[in-house]
Amino acid sequence: DVKVTQSSRYLVKRTGEKVFLECVQDMDHENMFWYRQDPGLGLRLIYFSYDVKMKEKGDIPEGYSVSREKKERFSLILESASTNQTSMYLCASSAPGQGAYEQYFGPGTRLTVT
Amino acid sequence: AQSVSQHNHHVILSEAASLELGCNYSYGGTVNLFWYVQYPGQHLQLLLKYFSGDPLVKGIKGFEAEFIKSKFSFNLRKPSVQWSDTAEYFCAVGNTGKLIFGQGTTLQVKP
Numbered sequence: 001d002v003k004v005t006q007s008s009r010y011l012v013k014r015t016g017e018k019v020f021l022e023c024v025q026d027m028d029h030e031n032m033f034w035y036r037q038d039p040g041l042g043l044r045l046i047y048f049s050y051d052v053k054m055k056e057k058g059d060i061p062e063g064y065s066v067s068r069e070k071k072e073r074f075s076l077i078l079e080s081a082s083t084n085q086t087s088m089y090l091c092a093s094s095a096p097g098q099g100a101y102e103q104y105f106g107p108g109t110r111l112t113v114t
Numbered sequence: 115a116q117s118v119s120q121h122n123h124h125v126i127l128s129e130a131a132s133l134e135l136g137c138n139y140s141y142g143g144t145v146n147l148f149w150y151v152q153y154p155g156q157h158l159q160l161l162l163k164y165f166s167g168d169p170l171v172k173g174i175k176g177f178e179a180e181f182i183k184s185k186f187s188f189n190l191r192k193p194s195v196q197w198s199d200t201a202e203y204f205c206a207v208g209n210t211g212k213l214i215f216g217q218g219t220t221l222q223v224k225p
Contacts, residue, residue, distance in 0.1 A: 004157075031211065040123065042204060043158075043215040050211065058212070090158065098165065101146055101208035105158040 003027075004106035006091050012112045019078040021109050023091030030096045032074035033103065034058075034066060037088040046089075049074055050096070081113045116141045118207050120216035127195050128224050135190040135219050137179075137205030146208035147188040149179055150215075153201045161203070164188065175199070197225045 007022035025032065031050055035043040035058075045058030047066040055066050063085060067075045074093075078085055088110050092103040121136040139145060149161040162173025169181040179190045188205060200223045205216040 033212075035215075040217055042118075042120075042217040043213075045212060045214075048212065092158075096211075098146075100211040101148060101163065101206075101213060102160050103213065107157055 004091055004093055004104050006089075006106040006109050008109050009107060010110050010112075012114065013078075013081050014114055015082060017078075017081050017113075019081050019111065019113075021076040021078075021089055021091075021111070023074045023076070023093075023106055024072055025074075025091075025093040025104070026072065027093060027095075027104065028071070029093035029104075030071070031094045031100050031103075032068065033092040033094075034064075034074065034076045035090045035092065036060070037090055037108070043090065046076065078111075081111075083113050085111065086113045087111060116207060116209060116214050118205055118214055118216035120203075120205050120219050122219045123217065124220045124222070126222045126224065129197055130194050131223075133190070133192040133195045133199070133221070135203055135205075135221070137188045137190065137216060138186050139188065139205075139207045139214075140186065141207060141209065143209075147179070147181060148206040148208060148213065149173065149177070149188075149190050150204045150206060151201050152204070153198075158204070161190075195221075195223050197223050199223050 033048040034046045049068045065077045091106040094103045147164040151161045152158045206213040
């Protein structure tokens with residue numbers, strides 16, 4: 001059974017803290033993605049990666065960075081958390097080519113910044 | 115910029131009613147279209163997909179969607195919903211390896 005796991009289901013952080021969200025996939029997928037999900041806004045792409053050490057900005061990268069040192073792991077970093085980053089964060093992975101669109105999602109991390 | 119619009123934000127139906135969720139996209143080139151679903155407490159998962167060919171595509175659990183190029187639409191349908199269809203549904207357009215999602219539609223099916 002394919003699996004994408006995220007390090008925490010719920011996280012509470014203070015404004016200004018540096019926050020790390022970890023995502024691991026066991027499907028040997030090249031592609032990995034980070035989204036945030038907000039009511040009424042759907043899913044918005046923050047960053048994505050098509051290969052190890054590679055990263056590309058999505059639609060809303062401001063205030064975030066990512067790291068992909070190993071193929072199976074893709075980390076999202078909030079350099080200095082702010083209250084407007086309170087959200088549900090979803091990680092996904094997919095195969096290359098046309099398979100890129102069949103994304104497998106993790107359970108999500110609900111982050112609250114106070 | 116490409117965008118995807120879902121007109122219905124919250125839909126409430128009784129069991130056995132028919133379902134149609136609207137989805138429109140703004141992109142004039144070749145499109146790859148998808149519907150994803152998130153059941154309560156579960157991961158977001160692919161419901162159905164369209165790349166080319168027959169514009170009427172069938173997915174899991176009796177869902178289908180029709181691609182109408184002239185209307186830039188990819189509406190989701192099911193003839194008779196069940197209580198277990200209660201979920202949030204997302205339409206998405208795929209381009210250059212990325213997905214662009216709509217705002218989502220919450221479907222509540224009353225038993």
